[in-house]
Amino acid sequence: MDSPYLELRDVTKLFAKVVANRHVSFSIQSGEVVALLGENGAGKSTIMKILYGLYHADSGEILINGVARKIASPKDAMALGIAMIQQHFSLVPAHSVTENIILGNASGRINLAAYQKQVRELATEYGFDIDPAALVRDLPVGVQQKVEILKALFQKARLLIMDEPTAVLTPQEAVKLMAFVRRFATAGHSVVFITHKLKEVMAVADRIIVMRNGEVHGDLLRASTDEKELSTLMIGRELPPLPKELAIPASAKEMLRLDGVSIRDAHGGCGLEEVSFAIREGEIFGIAGVSGNGQQELCEAICGFRPLASGSISLDGRDLARLGIRDRIGLGIGYVPADRQKDGLVMELSLAENMILKSSYDAKWKQWRLLDRPRIAQYANSKIQAYSIKAPGPDAVVKELSGGNQQKLVVAREVDNGTRLLIFDQPTRGLDLGAIDYVHKAILAERAKGKGVLCISTELSEIFALSDRIAVLYKGVIQGIFKKTELTTEKIGLLMAGYAIDAEIPNMTKESAK
Template structure:
């Protein structure tokens, strides 16, 4: 039998008392694509960082081509033909593509012309349409990811680790990446592919390693499994699918949130938003699709008061919010679940009770004779913990001690209570495991049934297809169109996300 290119034997990793990996064993062969599946915190990224030398294993053995190996650093890994493309790119935006790729990898006197030609030939070999002399900061996110992959290929990598590689890509870019993975593996290379998207696993993987609670829960050939079995292995139980929303007709009278020609300009830079108009109705989930960084955050901030608009109108129940403070918008019944819970949603060193108070400390519900009634606040927080199935010891636990999914559930509970009219969700399930995603989706549907207006920004088309009544597509701060769910194909949506109009498509 062939010798595995990579083999991990009973590898364990501990962070203080937390078990990140325990007795992890699996292997990958030449020309094979192995997908690593698991919930957020299941240990799949940690085990790959051990293989890449970012972490050291506390127990166990790593073998590369049958030889026991200690990988002490990424440089060690690269010398053994291992490269890793992480979720957050490590590119210098003011440098060109070529400069980024050769940075740290070229010695002595360098001919930039020759390096440009060498890297252009490498890009052409793998079908990557990349302008090698362009500055990385001027490139689309999907092209930047190709630059990261080229950095790995430049080093003659034959073991490529990809961590959630399609998170920032349009459907067409994702399809192109899948084709690259197949081509790269067919040339005798090995790909270790971390993803939470079951569709991608079934499309590209030869074998699937499922991780749960830091351990291997299953190691299956793709031909011997399906999405349902993989999902059950990931979470340890069956998930009940949410019913596809019954599409409703909405009248103008039911409009609860409206943006009219909203523009947000920046000095000496392109506008963040340009003439954005849409309406969200009571009892509707309205989505915004698009690759990250195309104005979605500015829409949320404009609605919730975190960013002044240059022109246009924002209306809630027919009343203008433009002159309102953030507090006035909170009092008007607008809740906001931000994309970055660490930066904008919670203060990590505060208790859960203190975090629940942050946006409504002025509320008479908490105060007695001008002082905070701690018992009332703790009781409210304990109720939220129970209602949203948060794994926490109680209201006195600090936010930083919770997992990402449980932190998000606490933010969700607070904002649902604040958002009596409208709730804005900005990528609420990003980076979360399937159990937490399921809970958040159910909460959104419950609020919709209560007649609230729900605005859902998501880069996941599958999430928008599952949850929304209508959705808009954004590209570079503009609305490319507003459509009923089911009206466009994935390919048509992908073209609009990339900036192509219907005529050009």
């Protein structure tokens, strides 16, 4: 038998405190789409970054066409025909599409017009609708991804590694991407598709490699497996179902109210346009939408981080307009931001120190003008236990915790800060299924206490699992507010992509006035 196009043998990678990959071996054939399936933190990205030369394995080898190769840098990888599209794109926003594509592949005097033509031809060949002269910063995320793909094609990649490529796409865009992947493979190339979404795996892959805890836990042909088997391999156990929903009593008071809230964004990003809705006590109000359609702006407007261009926000009948961020925290607004590392945590400080991030002015943490460290540590410890945060102790530096444990930390803190309203933006992004389940239960538990919850997510399954009512946000405009039972995945997918379902959209002001 011919040797496979690419083979990994016994690859082990250790980071300072964790085993990222342990004796990982698998192969990739030419013309094959391989899905690398696993929860976050399972080691999928790490093994691919080793293949792409970003990380170096501690042991094991990589064979290409049967020959052992050393891949010391992405440059080596590209020379061998391996390209990787990262979760976070590596494009220069101020440069044009063409300039980005030829970056690193052109030198000396550059004939931009000739390259532009080349890029246009390449784009047409693969059915991408892209203007090679457009500036990357003006392009939506979905198109930026195509630029990344074109860059790989331009470098004549034979193996395309995509790290969670559909995370930033609408369902419709995702379908198109899958079609491209199939087509690329038909031409004799290979694709590795890193994902934790079973549906995508079943739609696109020829072969599925399941990873868990840094090890390979299954190497199966799609034809001979099903979603149930895959999910068991991936998680290693069955997930208990979410607890049954509570009915919201008719007497529940309206607490958060937005009236015609608009935000102008100076940076050309998405603002908000006349957003109105109201949340009642004990209600989870879900907001679906592709990321970057105004979700973060909405959260930040409520928290007081962004000024309103018009409209008003009130909590428990109190107008928030004149209140600053700290006052609003004081009123009981908790906020779990989408980007926990950037907006929610101080990575270099300890777990205990992060627990008092929003309440450091509070006298309860002080004893004689000094911080009451034993008390803070005790508080952190109680949260470590209550949320089963895996950490050596309250003095552990947050940077060293896994993403799931960092998120639990933020959730634990905000649930305590938000005595009235909790805002969750992408509460489970990047978490493994166990942690997702935990966070979901925490959200439901807080609702049961009568808090109002605003839950924003790009994961439709999450929106459907949690929300009592669902609004769809597209380009800063609410496309409609629905009871959960009124929506189907198809319908919501269309709304998320900006298509209106005219007749079926109930008048939202009426809805919120009820």
